[in-house]
Amino acid sequence: ITPQFTEDIPLNGRNVLQLMALAPDTSEHVGDNYSNQEATRPESGAGFVTASGEARENSTAFFLDGGLNEDTYTNVANVFPNPDAIQEFTFETNSYSAKYGGRGGGVVNAVTRSGTNQLHGTAYEYLRNGSFNASNYFSTSPDTLKRNQFGFSVGGPIQKNKTFAFLAYQRTTFRYGTTSNVAYGPTPAELSGDWSAIPQQISNPFTGVPYANNQIPTSSYDPISLKLLSLVPTGSANDGRILYNSRQLQNDNQWVGRIDRNFGDKLTLYGSYLWDGLDFPNTPDPSNILTGGPDKKWRSQHVAINAAYRLTNNLLTTLTAAYSRALINYTG
Numbered sequence: 001i002t003p004q005f006t007e008d009i010p011l012n013g014r015n016v017l018q019l020m021a022l023a024p025d026t027s028e029h030v031g032d033n034y035s036n037q038e039a040t041r042p043e044s045g046a047g048f049v050t051a052s053g054e055a056r057e058n059s060t061a062f063f064l065d066g067g068l069n070e071d072t073y074t075n076v077a078n079v080f081p082n083p084d085a086i087q088e089f090t091f092e093t094n095s096y097s098a099k100y101g102g103r104g105g106g107v108v109n110a111v112t113r114s115g116t117n118q119l120h121g122t123a124y125e126y127l128r129n130g131s132f133n134a135s136n137y138f139s140t141s142p143d144t145l146k147r148n149q150f151g152f153s154v155g156g157p158i159q160k161n162k163t164f165a166f167l168a169y170q171r172t173t174f175r176y177g178t179t180s181n182v183a184y185g186p187t188p189a190e191l192s193g194d195w196s197a198i199p200q201q202i203s204n205p206f207t208g209v210p211y212a213n214n215q216i217p218t219s220s221y222d223p224i225s226l227k228l229l230s231l232v233p234t235g236s237a238n239d240g241r242i243l244y245n246s247r248q249l250q251n252d253n254q255w256v257g258r259i260d261r262n263f264g265d266k267l268t269l270y271g272s273y274l275w276d277g278l279d280f281p282n283t284p285d286p287s288n289i290l291t292g293g294p295d296k297k298w299r300s301q302h303v304a305i306n307a308a309y310r311l312t313n314n315l316l317t318t319l320t321a322a323y324s325r326a327l328i329n330y331t332g
Contacts, residue, residue, distance in 0.1 A: 001022075013149070022091075039074070070324060072326075084170075087111045112272045114258055114270065117157050149173075151171060168256040170252075192218065193215055193217060193221075244285075250280055269305070271304065271305045296329070301324070
């Protein structure tokens with residue numbers, strides 16, 4: 001898949017792993033309990049593609065600049081560079097080289113872009129905002145979506161014909177407010193001790209004596225529970241249903257760098273580095289304990305050093321060393 005094709009095709013979130021779905025003998029898979037875990041980065045789900053008819057999504061091998069780029073815990077993809085930093089992307093699903101042993105699915109190969117003798121660069125921003133979106137006919141409030149994805153890339157010579165450098169940056173911010181949250185709690189009558197709407201007879205758990213007409217003295221309520229319930233919106237009188245607002249925030253920063261060096265006509269050496277930080281901060285409402293949740297931070301890195309040496313005009317040897325890391329910090 002050429003860089004021009006990658007730039008022209010619409011990729012949701014500019015995630016190059018979506019290109020895997022273009023292969024004719026693949027199908028999308030939602031992921032199983034093994035691969036689709038809390039530790040798995042959300043965008044890695046684009047790599048949940050089954051190849052060759054029956055291979056699981058964690059049977060695909062993912063390579064970046066010649067080295068494995070995977071979450072070694074679940075064997076799914078680690079983060080890949082954004083399209084502006086990709087020179088080549090391939091997905092082989094059958095009859096691939098014997099050097100890709102150990103997996104029964106496909107093989108993804110991506111190569112980062114390098115600098116050239118001429119200075120080139122790009123800058124972009126993609127915007128989705130509720131102010132520009134058409135309103136849903138049944139919506140009673142404006143769309144609150146705010147999503148910005150912007151960045152740049154630049155590449156050129158450090159020493160012409162000898163040393164080249166490339167750098168790319170991308171930031172994605174996501175802000176969204178939703179009213180689709182539903183929870184169930186006690187009704188106002190139940191909070192006041194009136195449980196007569198419950199058909200079952202309620203008894204004192206300590207004495208076994210039934211409460212008359214299911215009327216429970218509020219003095220029997222645990223004060224700690226009452227304190228927690230004071231931070232929960234009051235449920236509807238019929239079924240205790242609670243509708244409440246919440247906010248979603250997401251910040252993602254990605255850096256990709258590469259340096260190439262030609263040592264004469266026979267030896268070429270390059271090194272690349274990718275760093276990606278994805279934050280899902282918790283945004284609770286102090287007056288509503290239901291909006292509480294964890295802070296989640298993913299950190300992904302990939303380092304590759306690649307050397308190519310031309311022994312003769314028709315014999316070339318390469319040596320690659322790579323390090324890939326995926327980390328999640330989950331704070332409740």
